[in-house]
Amino acid sequence: MSARDGNMAVERITLERRIRILGNTVFSTLNKYATPMITSFFIVSLVSGLALFFHIGGQAWQGIHEWLSIVLIFPFALHLWKNWRPMVTYFRRAPIMIAFVVATALSLPFFMVDTHSAAGGPPQSAFAEQVFTNKLATLAPALGVAPETVIKRLEGAGFDMSSPNLPPRGIARLSNKSSLQLSEAQTIAAP
Structure with a gap:
């Protein structure tokens, strides 16, 4: 093997190592902020949802609630990624399945409302x-x-x-x- 081939191999290893370090740094940073981001966006979604429910404040609450709930998807995905193994174990247990069934059952009546006679609209x-x-x-x-x-x-x-x-x-x-x-x-x- 020539000196040139040896240098290219060292450069390739160094590049791979740099990418790995960069990846680990990005992953570490995302892991560090996933749970605080979920918590923060959930609190904003909770407050804006309560303001909408009790008709407090102006129309801004609706935009805040809708858009920040969409933004919440990103930290939620990070949280799932970070905690995938524990989540898989957790999803095999009865309490989470019961919670999903209860949440679905409580949501269904809202889809059964006759929207033509419901209040709303101009x-x-x-x-x-x-x-x-x-x-x-x-x-x-x-x-x-x-x-x-x-x-x-x-x-x-x-x-x-x-x-x-x-x-x-x-x-x-x-x-x-x-x-x-x-x-x-x-x-x-x-x-």
Whole structure:
């Protein structure tokens, strides 16, 4: 082996050693900060979640809660990586499985909520939903018009009023028109 080959071998070993040292340093640093980062982001997520739940503070809490909960994924992954062997042992035990089952069971009802009738969204959408789903007999007095007047106006606009007990959405469907066409006609509340 020539001196040149020997020098290249030493340089390669030195480069590999430097990469290993750098890797160990990065790994050591990540290990050192994984748990404190999880704890810090969890506390921020907890506080922002409570502020959202109790409607304390402004809209900033929602952004804080959503984005920092996403950022929490990174330290959580580091924590799993750092503690993989103990975690595997821990996940074989009943308490963690019971906790997962309980958490899943407590989460399921939120997916079963009828979002169409749930509160939320712009107020004008909630108002429009009430207008299109209530019967004309209920709707007309709220608009300051007699039900008979509303029926005459809708007939005049080309809507089929053979079933006046239907809500406006049903009347539009019966007339082969959309609810949008009914609202564009502006005949219900027009003087």
